[in-house]
Amino acid sequence: MTLPTPPTPRKTALIIGSGIGGLSLGIRLQSLGFDTTILERLDAPGGRAYQKRTEDGYVFDMGPTVITVPHFIEELFALERDKAMLAEPDYPAQVLAEDARVREGESGGPRTRDYVKLVPILPFYRIYFDDGTFFDYDGDPVSTRRQISELAPEDLAGYERFHEDARAIFERGFLELGYTHFGDVPSMLRVVPDLMRLDAVRTLFSFTSKYFENPKMRQVFSFETLLVGGNPLSVPAIYAMIHFVEKTWGIHYAMGGTGALVRAFVQKFEELGGTIEYGQGVDEILVTDDRGRAVRAPVGRRVARGVRLESGQERRADIVVSNGDWANTYLRRVPAAARLVNTDLRVKAARQSMSLLVIYFGFRREGADLQLRHHNIILGPRYEALLTEIFGQKVLGQDFSQYLHVPTLTDPSLAPEGHHAAYTLVPVPHNASGLDWTVEGPKLVERVYDFLEERGYIPNLRARLTHSEFITPDYFAGTLDSYLGNAFGPEPVLIQSAFFRPHNRSEDVRNLYMVGAGAQPGGGTPSVMMSAKMTARLIAEDFGIHPSVRDGVPEQAGSRVPSAAD
Known part of the structure; x- marks a missing residue:
């Protein structure tokens, strides 16, 4: 008599924090075949995107309010349980079409509309100068040229040059390299010549000053990095691509606030079988050697086995992901004896955003x-x-x-x-x-x-x-x-970008990953959703999950990562 083959047990994942990055990764892990639990310290989801409701009837988004690149959101809502879809094009042809930007009506895709209502916002921003004049920044070339001719006619020709050079940076830096995880030096060195050719390594303010003489125009085309924690005087000029990200896909708003988008992500995550627990602060990430023994020095193999909650309870899992602050993840939650790269000295020396x-x-x-x-x-x-x-x-x-x-x-x-x-x-x-x-x-x-x-x-x-x-x-x-009370994670200066930005796969501890503003590619709502896809790809690679598996539990044979049960 032949006994039936028992089903392969699902791998388990714990995500620390329910910010947009953590929720996006939770949805992706469910599609990869993991059983995922998100542990949230607060009483509701969102992290920096927490939404507060007051007794006198007001609703306030506590953090991010600017939504760009709607197809990143559509991609998440289109995912299904045990259908990885990580090999799908990051930018399908239809989202790069000339008419891809939605200017009126509802701007979310068909699956997004099942969960939340997105609408376009025009202008993107009204930018007021200290003398009382203003510039309506709306991504429309005709409107932009008209306003420049009124406020700074000397910069009209400069805008044309800026527009073309920013487009080139967008195409290379966002469309081609946006999902690149710079996990080693060669991966970074391969792109340096292109970035030098595009003049994308000088500071953004210096870059814009090449094209604009009028201080107002220099401010209009450099201020946006402040919304992701970057100083225009020190971030690299690759951030000029933000101009084209917004111009290509627009600025959008979730009716009900960003909190409505967060709740929609929670709904999707739970529909895929994920679990989220509130009031569950994590005190420590449990790390052992590959035999399950306590780590006493930063040598040999170190493996994340789970977490210890602030309540003292221990939770075991095959992988642990932190959607929390990068610096405090290592300084407060990973034992010093387990850290050879992300030491106290290195973490404290990093420049934090304002x-x-x-x-x-x-x-x-x-x-x-x-x-x-x-x-x-x-x-x-x-x-x-x-x-x-x-x-x-x-x-x-x-x-x-x-x-x-x-x-x-x-x-x-x-x-x-x-x-x-x-x-x-x-x-x-x-x-x-x-x-x-x-x-x-x-x-x-x-x-x-x-x-x-x-x-x-x-x-x-x-x-x-x-x-x-x-x-x-x-x-x-x-x-x-x-x-230090930073609002956006490590400051996105050149020496903290690409390979030099915290890695989504821990260099110190196997089975430990990062997602969100503190990881690559950086801060901002679209970037943390990109971070989730990058981290999901690394996890799929580590566990031998083929990125295009569509049916059944993705195969995990040949995984080089030990299990929490080892």
Whole structure:
């Protein structure tokens, strides 16, 4: 009598953190045939993209509000259980077509529409200068040229050159190299000649200054890296590709806020069989040698076996992935004896991105008195000097710039009837500054409110204000467990890019991976979704899972990675 062959047990995965990167990877791991559990320290999903609902009827996205590259989202919602689909084209022909950008109506793909409603936002940003003039940044060549001819006619020819050179950087840096995991030096050296040829290694501000003489245009075409934690004065010019990412696919909004997109990802993850647990902070990543013994020195094979929760409970799994802060993952959760590459010295020496003061406020509507748009960039009187103070000197200046988000201009459901919900984000130094935010935070909030009212951005704001709260770098350091209270992970400077940015596959511990803003390719909503796909590919490679398996449990024979049960 022939006994039936018992089914191959599924591999298991633990993901620390339910940010957009962690949720995206969770969905992909379920499609790879893993049984995945996401452990979230907070009481709801999202991480930096946490959404807060107040007792007086306001809904605030706590973090990211700008959504680009809708087909990244569509790709996640199209995944199915045990159908890996990692070999599919990263950029199908239809998303590169001339008419790929949706300008009106609903902008999500057919599978996205089953979960969340995306709509395009125009202009992408209204950029206000200190003299009261503004530039509506909308990706439309005719509109862009018209506004340049009005504000800085001397830069019209320069814009044409910038446009073509930024396109070349986008095509090479985003379309061709965007999903490249730089895990070794040769992988980086192969692309250096092209980046040098494109002049993509000089700083972004220096790059834009080649084309634009007018300070306003230099600011318009360099400010965007601040939304991913990068200083335009020091990030490499490869970030000029952001201009074309937005121009190609537009800026979008999830009705109900970014929190609605997060909830949709949770729904998809659970539909694929994944599990998410809240209030489950991770105290330590359990690491042993390949015989299951405690690691006492950073030599020999080191293997992640699971995690120990803050409650003391231990969870075992075949792989562990951190969607948390890169620095604190290693400094606080991986034993020092298990770290040969990501040592305390190396991690602490890394440059962290700046932090933020974010004010969440609600106010009464008064007719059509707002000239603001959904996304507003309000630049102060100084640009280069202010950036130097924030990133270099780590001090608070006498002036500030801010990103003012008023989503109720698009989606009134986020506030009580007759009211607006808004948040304004002010870049500030991280906590290496030594600033006491219990003192400086309230003072800066008052300065911001005074500015918005006195400069006429929100007339009579003080009298109309019905809700006000704020966060500082202490929120990022405490609630979000970010090293030094950074808001975006390692700063995306040249010496922390490509191979020199934290690797998605740990160099120190087998079965340990990173995903999200702290890993490659970097910060920003589209980048963390790209990070999830890159990490999923590395896991598939390590476990012998063919990336194009479509039916049944992907084969895992020949895996070079030991199991948690070993």
